[in-house]
Amino acid sequence: MNQTPVTRDKLFQYGAIAIPLAFAGFPLYVLAPDFYATNHGISLALLGMILLFIRLWDAVQDPLIGWLVDKSVRFFVPITTVALLSLCLSITLLFNTIMLSPLIWFGACMFMAVTAYSVIAIILGAQATLWTEDKNDQTRIAGVREAFGLVGLILAVSMPSILQDIVPEGRVYLWYGFILTILGAIALFLFSKAARINISRTPSLRVPSPFTAVRSTPRQMGRFFAIYAVSMLASSVPAVLVIFFVRDLLGAEHMVGPFLLLYFLSGIVGMPLWKKISEARGKYAAWAMSNILAIAGFAGAFLLGHGDIVAYAIVCLVSGLALGADLTLPPSILSSQIHADNKQNLSGTYYALLAFIGKISLAVASAIALPYLDYAGFVPQAINAPNSLWSLSLAYALIPCVLKFIAAVLLYCFFIAPSSGEKNETV
Numbered sequence: 001m002n003q004t005p006v007t008r009d010k011l012f013q014y015g016a017i018a019i020p021l022a023f024a025g026f027p028l029y030v031l032a033p034d035f036y037a038t039n040h041g042i043s044l045a046l047l048g049m050i051l052l053f054i055r056l057w058d059a060v061q062d063p064l065i066g067w068l069v070d071k072s073v074r075f076f077v078p079i080t081t082v083a084l085l086s087l088c089l090s091i092t093l094l095f096n097t098i099m100l101s102p103l104i105w106f107g108a109c110m111f112m113a114v115t116a117y118s119v120i121a122i123i124l125g126a127q128a129t130l131w132t133e134d135k136n137d138q139t140r141i142a143g144v145r146e147a148f149g150l151v152g153l154i155l156a157v158s159m160p161s162i163l164q165d166i167v168p169e170g171r172v173y174l175w176y177g178f179i180l181t182i183l184g185a186i187a188l189f190l191f192s193k194a195a196r197i198n199i200s201r202t203p204s205l206r207v208p209s210p211f212t213a214v215r216s217t218p219r220q221m222g223r224f225f226a227i228y229a230v231s232m233l234a235s236s237v238p239a240v241l242v243i244f245f246v247r248d249l250l251g252a253e254h255m256v257g258p259f260l261l262l263y264f265l266s267g268i269v270g271m272p273l274w275k276k277i278s279e280a281r282g283k284y285a286a287w288a289m290s291n292i293l294a295i296a297g298f299a300g301a302f303l304l305g306h307g308d309i310v311a312y313a314i315v316c317l318v319s320g321l322a323l324g325a326d327l328t329l330p331p332s333i334l335s336s337q338i339h340a341d342n343k344q345n346l347s348g349t350y351y352a353l354l355a356f357i358g359k360i361s362l363a364v365a366s367a368i369a370l371p372y373l374d375y376a377g378f379v380p381q382a383i384n385a386p387n388s389l390w391s392l393s394l395a396y397a398l399i400p401c402v403l404k405f406i407a408a409v410l411l412y413c414f415f416i417a418p419s420s421g422e423k424n425e426t427v
Contacts, residue, residue, distance in 0.1 A: 006137045013194035014127065014141070015148040020084065020184040021120050022152030023159075024091050027176070028113050029362065031160075032094060032106070033370070034243045037380050040102035044380065048370030050107050055363030058114040059356045065118055066352025069126050076123050077192045083123075084184045087116035092177030118355055125351030129335045138335040139278065139328065143271050146327035150268045152183075157260040218341045220415075221334075221350070227410045228330050229357045231291065234403030235326060236358075236365035238298070241396045244373070244380055249389050249396075251306045259316050266320025267327065274325040283333050284415040290325030291408040293318060295401050302397035330354070369395050 027035075033051065036042050072079060094109035128141045159179065163172045217225070238245070242260070247253040278286040297319030304311055331354070338350055376391035378384055384392075 006132055006134075006140060010194050011141065011144045013190040014124075014131075015144040017080070017084075017120065017184075017187040017191040018124065018145050018148035019152035019155070020088075020180055020187050021117065021124075022149040023156045023180055023183055024087050024113070025117060026153055026156035027091060027095065027173075028110070028117065030239065030243065032110065033240070033366070034380065035095065036102060036106050040098075040106075042103055042106070043374060044370040044378075045374040046103070047106075048366050048374075050103065051110075051370075052363050052367035054107060054110050054114060055359050055366065057111070058118060059359035059363065061115065062118055062122065062352040062356040062359065063349060064352075066122050066126075066349040066355075069119075069122050069352070070346060070349055073126070073130065076127060077188075080120055080123055080191065081188060083116040083119035084188055087113055087120070088177065088181045088184050090116065091180060092174070095173035096177065114359075118352075118359075121355055122352045125331060125334075125354065128331070129338050129351070136279075139275060139283075139332040142331040142335070143275060143328045145331075146324075147268055147271055149327070150264045153264045154261055154268075155183075157257050157264065161257045217350075217353075218337070218343075221337045221341065223410075223414045224330075224333060224337065225353060225357060227407050227414070228354065229361060230403055230410065231326065231330075231407040232358050232361035233364060234294070234400040234407065235323075236362040237369055237400050237403075238301075238396050239362070240365050240369050241373075241392065244378070244392060245301075245396045246312070248378075248380065248382075248384060249306065249392055250304065250308060250312055252309050252312075255309060259312065262313060263316040263320040263323065266317050267323035270321035270324025271328050273321070274328055278329060278332075282416070283329050283336070284411050287325055287329045287333070288408045288411040288416060290322045290329070291404045291411070294322035294326075294404045295408075297322060298397045298401045298404065302393055302401070304393070 033044075033047050037044060037047060069076075069079075090109045090113035094106070094113065098105050100108070124145060128138065128145065131141060132138065159176055160172055163175050167175050243256060246256045246259055252259075274286050274290060277289065281289075297315050300318070301312065301315045304315070331351075334350060334354055338346070343350065372395060373388075373392060376388050378388040378392055
C-alpha cells in the first residue's frame, strides 16, 4: 500500500473534524434526554424505550454503513459533507423547534443525527487504518483524533453556560447549532485536504458483505470486541445518568459544566500517559490498568452524598484520566489487529462493528438505567426519597465498578497472561 507520511500537518487536517463531531455528540447523547424530560414532560421510562429503539436501529445499520464505506474510499469527502450537514441540521432542529408531537420529533431528529454521526465516525476510523501500517503511527493517529474530540467536548460542555450570559433566553441552542455549523465547515475544509491525498493512494480492494466479514472475524479480534463491549457498557451507564447524579444527588446543578470540563480535560492529560505506558508495557496492559483506575473513581462516587462537591471533583479527575485510555487504546488495538490479520479491505466494516458495540452499550444502558430509576421512584429535578437517590448512586457508580473489573480480568486472561497476547498486539 502506498502511504502518505503521517506528518503533523496531516494529523491536524485529519483530526480537526473530530471537534464538530464531539461538539454535536455531547447534546445528542447527554443533554437531549434530560431536555425532553424536563421541558416536554416525557417520562424517563418512555424516553428510555425510544432511545433503545433508535440506538438499536442505529447500531444495526453500522455494519451496512461500514460496508458502504469500504466500497467508497475514494468518496470520503462528499459523503462526509452530506453527513456533516445532516448532523448540524438535526441537532439544531432537535433543540429549537417542535413540528410534530415532542416524542415523535425527538425520535425523528435523534435518528437523523445518530445516523450522520455514525457515517462520519466510521469514515474517520477507516481512513486511519488505510493511512499507515505502523503501530506507533496508528496510536498517534488515534490519540490526535480523540484529543481533538475531547477539545470538541470541552467546547460543548462550556458553550451552553457561555451562551446563557450573552444571548437572549431561549436562543441558547439556536446559537449552539450555528456554532456547530461554523466548526463543521472549517473542519470539513481541513479534512478534505488530508482525505484527498491519502485516499487517492489507497488501492481498490475486494469488499465482501458485512455478514461475511463478521463471520470471518479472527478469534483474537472477537475477544477484543467482547471486552470492548463490557468496558463500553461500564462507561455508558454513568454517561446516561451523570446529569441526574450531579443535580439531584449532589445538589450541584450549577457544577454540571465544570465537572464535565474537568473530566474531559483529565482525559486529554491522560492520553500521553497511556501512550507511554502502552509503549513500555503493551496496549492491553495499559488498557487493563486504566480499567482499574476507573474502578477507583466509580467506587469513590458511590460513597458520595449531597454537597460532596470537592470529592466528586476528585472522582472526575481520576475517572477522566482513565477515559484517555478508553478513547485512544481500543481504536489503536483494532487497527493493529486489522493489519496483523491482513484485513485492510474490511477496515470500515470493523470500525463500524466497534461503533456498533458502543451504541449497543449505550442503548442497553439507557434501556435498563432509566426505567430502573423510574421504577425506583426517582423523578428528575424534584425532591426524591433516600431510597430513590440510593438507587441512582447504585446505577451510576457501583454497576460500572463491577463491569470495569470484569473487563480488566478478561484483558488479563485473554491477552496479558498468555505469551501470545503482546505478540498479537504488536504485529
